[in-house]
Amino acid sequence: MSGVNVLNRERNLIVNPLKTCQPLGxxxxxxxxxxxxxxxxxxxxxxxxxRYHLARHFREPVEIAVSSLHEAxxxxxxxxxxxxxxxxxxxxxxxxxxGAITTCSSEIIGDDVFGFVDTTNxxxxxxxxxxxxYKGIEDIKVIPIPTPSFxxxxxxxxxxAINSMIQTVTKANEDDNSKVNIIPGILNPGDVKxxxxxxxxxxxxxxxxTDISEAFDAPLRPSKQERPFYPKGGVTVDxxxxxxxxxxxxxxxxxxxxxxxxxEKSHNVPAITDDLPPxxxxxxxxxxxxxxxxxxxxxSESILDERGLLIDLMADxxxxxxxxxxxxxxxxxxxxxxxxxxVSELGMEPVMVCTGADEKSFPTDMEIVAKESNINIDVLxxxxxxAVENYVKENEIDVLMGNSDARFINYETKIPLIRxxxxxxxxxxxxxxxxxxxxxxxxxxxxxxxxxxxxxxxxKHWKLQQ
Amino acid sequence: xxxxxxxxxxxxPEREKHVYVKHCxxxxxxxxxxxxxxxxxxxxxxxxxxxxxxxxxxxxKDVVHVVHSPVGCTTYGGGAKRYPSQPKLPxxxxxxxxxxxxxxxxxxxxxxxxxxxxxxxxxxQSVIDAIKEFPFATAIYCHATCTTGLIGDxxxxxxxxxxxxxxxxxxxxxxxxxxxxxxxKGHHITNDTIFSRMVGTKEPPKTTExxxxxxxxxxxxGDLWVIEKYLNEMGxxxxxxxxxxxxxEEICYMHRSKLNLVRCQRxxxxxxxxxxxxxxxxxxxxxxFSTEYCAxxxxxxxxxxxxxxEAEKVIAKYHGEVKDELKYYKEKLTGKKIYIxxxxxxxxxxxxxxxxxxxxxxxxxxxxxxxEEGYEKMKARVKDGTTILDDPNSLEIxxxxxxxxxxxxxxxxxxxxxxxxxxxxxxxxHSYENGPYIGFEGFLNLAKDLYANIYNPxxxxxxxxxxxxxxxxxxISTPEEETTMEAGK
Numbered sequence: 023m024s025g026v027n028v029l030n031r032e033r034n035l036i037v038n039p040l041k042t043c044q045p046l047g048x049x050x051x052x053x054x055x056x057x058x059x060x061x062x063x064x065x066x067x068x069x070x071x072x073r074y075h076l077a078r079h080f081r082e083p084v085e086i087a088v089s090s091l092h093e094a095x096x097x098x099x100x101x102x103x104x105x106x107x108x109x110x111x112x113x114x115x116x117x118x119x120x121g122a123i124t125t126c127s128s129e130i131i132g133d134d135v136f137g138f139v140d141t142t143n144x145x146x147x148x149x150x151x152x153x154x155x156y157k158g159i160e161d162i163k164v165i166p167i168p169t170p171s172f173x174x175x176x177x178x179x180x181x182x183a184i185n186s187m188i189q190t191v192t193k194a195n196e197d198d199n200s201k202v203n204i205i206p207g208i209l210n211p212g213d214v215k216x217x218x219x220x221x222x223x224x225x226x227x228x229x230x231x232t233d234i235s236e237a238f239d240a241p242l243r244p245s246k247q248e249r250p251f252y253p254k255g256g257v258t259v260d261x262x263x264x265x266x267x268x269x270x271x272x273x274x275x276x277x278x279x280x281x282x283x284x285x286e287k288s289h290n291v292p293a294i295t296d297d298l299p300p301x302x303x304x305x306x307x308x309x310x311x312x313x314x315x316x317x318x319x320x321x322s323e324s325i326l327d328e329r330g331l332l333i334d335l336m337a338d339x340x341x342x343x344x345x346x347x348x349x350x351x352x353x354x355x356x357x358x359x360x361x362x363x364x365v366s367e368l369g370m371e372p373v374m375v376c377t378g379a380d381e382k383s384f385p386t387d388m389e390i391v392a393k394e395s396n397i398n399i400d401v402l403x404x405x406x407x408x409a410v411e412n413y414v415k416e417n418e419i420d421v422l423m424g425n426s427d428a429r430f431i432n433y434e435t436k437i438p439l440i441r442x443x444x445x446x447x448x449x450x451x452x453x454x455x456x457x458x459x460x461x462x463x464x465x466x467x468x469x470x471x472x473x474x475x476x477x478x479x480x481x482k483h484w485k486l487q488q
Numbered sequence: 489x490x491x492x493x494x495x496x497x498x499x500x501p502e503r504e505k506h507v508y509v510k511h512c513x514x515x516x517x518x519x520x521x522x523x524x525x526x527x528x529x530x531x532x533x534x535x536x537x538x539x540x541x542x543x544x545x546x547x548x549k550d551v552v553h554v555v556h557s558p559v560g561c562t563t564y565g566g567g568a569k570r571y572p573s574q575p576k577l578p579x580x581x582x583x584x585x586x587x588x589x590x591x592x593x594x595x596x597x598x599x600x601x602x603x604x605x606x607x608x609x610x611x612x613q614s615v616i617d618a619i620k621e622f623p624f625a626t627a628i629y630c631h632a633t634c635t636t637g638l639i640g641d642x643x644x645x646x647x648x649x650x651x652x653x654x655x656x657x658x659x660x661x662x663x664x665x666x667x668x669x670x671x672x673k674g675h676h677i678t679n680d681t682i683f684s685r686m687v688g689t690k691e692p693p694k695t696t697e698x699x700x701x702x703x704x705x706x707x708x709x710g711d712l713w714v715i716e717k718y719l720n721e722m723g724x725x726x727x728x729x730x731x732x733x734x735x736x737e738e739i740c741y742m743h744r745s746k747l748n749l750v751r752c753q754r755x756x757x758x759x760x761x762x763x764x765x766x767x768x769x770x771x772x773x774x775x776x777f778s779t780e781y782c783a784x785x786x787x788x789x790x791x792x793x794x795x796x797x798e799a800e801k802v803i804a805k806y807h808g809e810v811k812d813e814l815k816y817y818k819e820k821l822t823g824k825k826i827y828i829x830x831x832x833x834x835x836x837x838x839x840x841x842x843x844x845x846x847x848x849x850x851x852x853x854x855x856x857x858x859x860e861e862g863y864e865k866m867k868a869r870v871k872d873g874t875t876i877l878d879d880p881n882s883l884e885i886x887x888x889x890x891x892x893x894x895x896x897x898x899x900x901x902x903x904x905x906x907x908x909x910x911x912x913x914x915x916x917x918h919s920y921e922n923g924p925y926i927g928f929e930g931f932l933n934l935a936k937d938l939y940a941n942i943y944n945p946x947x948x949x950x951x952x953x954x955x956x957x958x959x960x961x962x963x964i965s966t967p968e969e970e971t972t973m974e975a976g977k
Contacts, residue, residue, distance in 0.1 A: 034610055035554070035617035036562060036597040043560025061528065065634055065665035067535025071564035073902045083906040085882055090527045092666050096638065103527045110528030113499045114883060126558055127634035127666055130603060171558035172603050172635060244911030245951055249890065250496075250883055251906060378559075408592070408621065427567070430591050 024396045028385045030403055037408035038427060040352055040378030043171035044179025045123050046072045047278075049086055050208060051183035052121035052165075054232025056256035059117045061107050063089040063100060063135060064125030079445040080211075080238040080453050085251060087111055091127055100128055104138040105145070112146060112159045115250050118259045119163045119191075121183060129170035136166045163259055165190045175379045177208050177354055181278030184231050187262055188281045195266035195289065202228045202316050203268045203291070205282055207275025207356060208444060209458070211239035216456035217274070217300070220309070224319045229265050231281060233257045239454045266291060270316035272309070274299055274458075275356045277381055292316070298387055300458045301360025301466075302367050303332065304394075309459075328460040335464055336368060339471045345369040347420040347474065352376040352402075352410045352428070353443040355384040357457065361423055361442065362388065364463055366395035368470070374417070376402035376410050407431075420478070421470060438473035442466070491517070492875065496883035500526050506878040508863075510870050519863040521855075521878040524669045529881035532829075532902045533856050535665030539674020541565045541631050543755060544682075545661065547706045547731045548739070549573035550583050550626040552618045555595040556611050556643060557633035561665070562595025565631070570919040571707045573733045579693055583735075584624050594618050598635060607641050615650050615658055626736040627657035637664025657736065659685050670857035670879075672754065672832075679758035682730075682739060687763065690740035692727060698793055699727035701745040701763075703771070704756030707732025709923025714930055715751075715776055718786060718806065722798040730756060743767045747792060749774045754832035754862060776926045777834070778841030779807050779814070806928040814845065817935035822847030824942055827888060829854040829880065829899040831918050836865040838898070838917075843871075846935055852888055854880045882906060895942050911950055913941040 045062055049072055052060040062068045069088035076084040087110075089095075089103040104122060111120055124135050147160040167186045169179040184205055202221065206214050214235035221228045236255025265271070266289035273279035273295040282293035294316070300309035306329070310321055347370045351358050355377040362372035372391065377384055385401045392399045402409055411431050414422060422428060423440045426448045432439035446452040456462035479486050490511040497503040505520040525531045534542065541553060546569060555562040567590050575583040585591065596614045598607050615628050628650075630643055643660035650658040661681050663674045692699075700719070705712045712732040719726060727745050728738040742748075742763060748771035750760045760771035772788070775781040783803045790799025826848045828835045835853040842848045853866050854877035866876050877884065885903055888894075889910045897907045898917040907914040915921050921937045924930040 033614075033617040033621070034596070035594050035614040035621065036559065037594045037618075037621060038566060038592060039559050039563045039595065039597070041559055042563040043558065046560065065535045066525065066531070066533040066670060067538050067561070067564070067634075067665045069530070070532060070534045070902070071538070071560070071568075073532075074568065074900075075564060077901045077905060081905060083909060084902070085530050085906070087528050087530050088525065090525045090529075092524050092669060096666050106526075107528030110500060110526065114496060114528075125634070126560075126603075127638060130635060130638040170600075170603075171560040172598050172600050175559070240909070242908055242911075242950065244909065247909050249886055251886060251909065430587075 024392045026401045028401050041175040044169035044174045047176040047179030048123040048167045048169045048183035051180045054234040056258045057118040060121045061087045062123045063128040068125045078447040100133045108142045121165045123167045126171045139164045139166045181280045184281035191262045197267040199267040201268040203265045203271035205231045205273040207278045210453045211235040212454045212456040213458045216459040229261045299360040302364025302463045332460045332464045340369040348373045349421045350374040350419045352424040355381045359387045363391045374400045380404040438477045508876045510874045522859045534671040536663045536667045536674040537665045539671030540663040540678040544678045547571040552625040555631045556636045558598045561633040566593030632662045634665040672857040675755035683762045686740045688743045692741040698724045701728040701748045703730040703750045704752030709920040711924045711926040714927040777837040810928045810932040824895040825849045825851045827852040827894040827897045831856045839869045
């Protein structure tokens with residue numbers, strides 16, 4: 023029998039969550055804009071927790087401004103906080119874009135961030151007209167981004183931020199610039215770089231909405247460091263303004279696709295949003311077909327060779343070491359679906375998958391994987407890391423795949439933990455290497471195989487004689 | 489003028505009174521502090537909830553934390569601080585999960601409908617779920633956040649009801665994130681809550697004449713265990729820890745101590761005051777950072793308890809073990825410019841030791857959330873010309889780095905990678921690199937980390953040199969030991 027067995031959380035309590043708040047995703051998205059500054063409208067924790075959380079994963083600076091919302095604002099409203107925050111940033115940083123990101127507190131007190139931003143924009147214009155030294159500040163794009171944490175997740179917050187940018191910045195456009203828009207979602211720099219590599223190789227020009235690939239994986243070169251500090255790279259405001267002239271939009275994360283839908287509705291830019299992600303063979307094949315359908319590009323020999331290298335490795339390792347091994351996978355639904363599909367392509371069995379939020383299409387996608395691989399999959403929906411822990415202790419699992427938070431399950435149970443996704447803070451390099459594309463899949467297959475060899479073969483080392 | 493307006497602050501002149509340059513004739517005016525951060529700045533401060541769960545209660549080894557919040561605050565409350573615990577409980581039993589406090593965080597996962605209709609029902613059900621999931625937990629601590637503070641859930645009432653129903657302490661910490669300018673307010677509320685709800689509610693299994701409470705020591709990277717070892721060897725018994733490697737029970741009988749020692753005087757003097765007032769137990773401020781302060785304070789405790797000889801033995805033994813190595817590091821670190829940006833009081837704990845015992849040159853000190861008395865101490869413990877900053881923001885840190893480049897910065901993870909980008913090494917002083925940093929061996933660890941970071945070969949390699957001769961010239965003109973790390977030191 024192949025199919026899925028959906029298991030929802032039975033307790034109300036959440037223990038070691040597998041998701042976090044919308045504002046984090048919004049800040050992530052804004053950091054991917056060239057000279058973009060995230061301004062979070064909330065209390066100190068709303069910036070400092072996120073700065074800490076992202077910094078430990080990327081080992082990079084994470085610069086986030088906060089509107090310093092305290093008791094007075096809670097009583098009288100946060101208009102002044104937003105207003106003076108935007109001016110402070112505008113004057114001291116001269117950014118191209120400011121994301122005004124709301125939080126639980128600012129939403130509950132009923133702050134009209136859209137109205138506040140309008141007023142502030144007018145004031146910036148006046149300041150610019152009245153004083154030579156403020157010239158240019160009226161050109162800063164201020165984006166209101168409504169992202170309370172009691173709605174959605176970090177990746178939906180990312181989606182809301184992208185959508186807000188499109189609604190505020192993107193202009194009506196009759197041109198065709200023959201580009202493709204990509205909404206990566208909460209992916210690592212290594213993944214975004216891999217997507218770029220694929221498109222560069224196919225000579226497709228593109229706009230990343232947004233592009234954190236250099237911001238969160240930046241060279242240390244003090245002589246080139248600009249002041250004030252801005253993260254390297256990023257999509258420009260001008261590029262965001264012109265995404266309406268693209269041939270189409272591919273949202274890698276189907277749960278952050280709002281922006282792609284807006285572009286389709288308002289600017290007639292076709293949206294491809296519902297495929298499984300480009301992880302593994304079938305997922306990456308589909309991504310290439312999607313690019314082809316939008317641009318009529320030819321799939322180059324060098325990309326097909328990359329595919330061939332992956333196939334070559336799979337032929338080497340899957341039957342010999344991996345076949346039939348049971349895998350438990352947890353994390354964000356996009357990556358989990360893709361990884362589950364790929365391990366089944368490797369001949370392994372993704373017997374359990376788990377995500378933190380209640381996403382309707384997640385079980386449906388897992389059904390596709392179950393059918394393709396002809397196995398039964400336990401699909402844990404809106405569950406948490408405690409559920410994963412209990413599951414792997416009660417069932418036979420050979421390999422566990424997910425983030426660093428599972429490290430204590432790994433050393434308690436001795437089940438190998440293959441790290442992917444976010445956050446990975448107890449190992450280095452995971453943010454700068456891909457899991458997407460053929461090359462990313464090759465890396466996953468190598469990691470899994472090496473962990474399996476270490477855990478299940480090293481003791482009987484003669485089994486490893488070739 | 490001793491107050492200083494940074495170039496980057498020209499447009500926010502209200503920052504001027506937060507930045508002070510030490511002058512031989514100090515101004516009477518105190519440094520502005522403990523006020524809300526200027527909106528729009530990039531600061532390091534945490535929220536009130538962070539000060540409660542992240543700093544104080546999160547270190548306790550045998551309680552379940554239920555964060556009453558939408559998912560974000562729960563996620564960020566997990567495993568954030570490096571305070572290990574061992575599973576031994578004061579009654580001799582062993583808690584079934586080691587480092588339980590670092591492994592689990594629970595929450596109520598509030599949604600939009602809860603914001604509209606209230607979250608009390610979910611809180612109640614979640615606490616019951618928590619006890620089912622972790623039946624061995626001694627108590628349940630519930631934490632308010634911005635959301636639950638604003639929707640007005642009466643957590644005290646729920647927790648009181650559940651305490652009776654479950655037969656275990658269920659305690660509400662009313663710490664919505666916005667309720668103060670920084671995490672400092674969270675420390676205060678938590679001190680008050682622990683005092684009123686816990687202290688005096690239980691009796692210790694046994695007491696001695698040498699019982700103390702170690703207050704305001706959170707066992708960062710094992711700091712508490714270092715102090716505990718010294719005190720035990722002297723014959724002094726730690727009856728209760730507040731709150732590093734502590735159990736719920738031992739906090740409940742803090743009122744049976746003979747003397748209270750206050751280590752972090754920013755986050756925990758409140759409870760020492762309350763205990764003194766109600767139970768008449770005196771407290772002393774202690775400082776175990778550096779060999780000199782550590783020896784002074786062990787001697788002071790020796791005099792108090794009539795254990796002078798024992799104190800001398802401990803000092804001789806542990807100071808003796810690190811003396812020679814520290815001498816080596818002093819030689820290497822002498823004259824190196826250092827900027828200390830601590831969360832609370834470490835700036836004034838460390839300024840004199842780093843100069844006196846390691847020969848370093850402290851050029852700036854700062855704190856995220858110190859209050860007036862802390863800044864007075866900073867003023868008293870730095871030399872003329874040192875910059876003192878309250879709640880510095882990223883642009884100020886950049887300006888400090890660029891205008892007077894330090895050899896190293898002691899700060900947190902939020903500043904560390906920014907400093908790197910400008911070519912300056914940085915050590916995490918909140919959670920440490922390779923701690924513990926307290927006591928004699930801890931100070932040696934700090935010296936080693938300072939050395940390893942300043943002399944890290946990478947800092948000599950950061951830029952590509954076009955011509956090989958230039959590099960060779962440089963190597964020849966620099967004494968060899970300056971450019972290479974000596975293995976094993």
